[in-house]
Amino acid sequence: EAGVVQSPRYKIIEKKQPVAFWCNPISGHNTLYWYLQNLGQGPELLIRYENEEAVDDSQLPKDRFSAERLKGVDSTLKIQPAELGDSAVYLCASSPGHSYEQYFGPGTRLTVT
Amino acid sequence: AQKVTQAQTEISVVEKEDVTLDCVYETRDTTYYLFWYKQPPSGELVFLIRRNSFDEQNEISGRYSWNFQKSTSSFNFTITASQVVDSAVYFCALSPDRGSTLGRLYFGRGTQLTVWP
Numbered sequence: 001e002a003g004v005v006q007s008p009r010y011k012i013i014e015k016k017q018p019v020a021f022w023c024n025p026i027s028g029h030n031t032l033y034w035y036l037q038n039l040g041q042g043p044e045l046l047i048r049y050e051n052e053e054a055v056d057d058s059q060l061p062k063d064r065f066s067a068e069r070l071k072g073v074d075s076t077l078k079i080q081p082a083e084l085g086d087s088a089v090y091l092c093a094s095s096p097g098h099s100y101e102q103y104f105g106p107g108t109r110l111t112v113t
Numbered sequence: 114a115q116k117v118t119q120a121q122t123e124i125s126v127v128e129k130e131d132v133t134l135d136c137v138y139e140t141r142d143t144t145y146y147l148f149w150y151k152q153p154p155s156g157e158l159v160f161l162i163r164r165n166s167f168d169e170q171n172e173i174s175g176r177y178s179w180n181f182q183k184s185t186s187s188f189n190f191t192i193t194a195s196q197v198v199d200s201a202v203y204f205c206a207l208s209p210d211r212g213s214t215l216g217r218l219y220f221g222r223g224t225q226l227t228v229w230p
Contacts, residue, residue: 031216042220043158044206056217090154098216099146099208104158
């Protein structure tokens with residue numbers, strides 16, 4: 001069974017540019033998560049989806065970050081405009097439900113110059 | 114508020130030694146889940162174990178074992194006879210089972226384990 005797929009794996013952009021990350025969860029997993037991981041830290045949740053609905057987005061900086069999960073499968077996370085402090089690894093995870101273990105993708109390493 | 118503390122930032126051992134990674138958590142919730150994840154140099158987080166707050170039974174899986182003690186809010190992880198392939202960052206995490214942050218994983222800062230041959 002395929003795991004969580006993310007693309008791109010690496011992205012380098014200049015500040016003030018937009019960037020988008022894509023995630024395809026494990027088939028059948030209704031719950032999808034986006035996490036941010038800074039160097040030397042544990043991941044922190046940005047947003048959680050139950051099917052198409054964003055049910056926990058209190059940690060998402062909505063002035064520059066947006067996310068969508070059309071049709072309750074794939075998801076896209078966008079930053080516009082990017083700032084130097086956004087340099088981090090963006091992780092996508094999925095699970096069969098909110099109380100189950102989460103399976104993580106390989107992440108997208110973003111560098112903002 | 115939820116908080117997970119992994120006081121050990123880095124641990125180095127020699128192959129075949131046993132090693133214990135500590136995890137202490139704080140929560141006001143009565144129902145929650147505890148997890149351990151492994152993050153090898155490749156970067157992908159690998160799920161190791163999930164434990165329900167009502168289940169304090171210790172668990173053993175091969176060379177891995179977990180000790181959950183609700184009285185001390187600890188969920189420690191022991192690797193027996195460590196191997197070089199165990200070298201990774203290990204994260205402990207807590208997830209509430211109710212409320213607005215239901216399902217959100219709260220991670221500790223991780224423990225970097227290095228196993229030398």
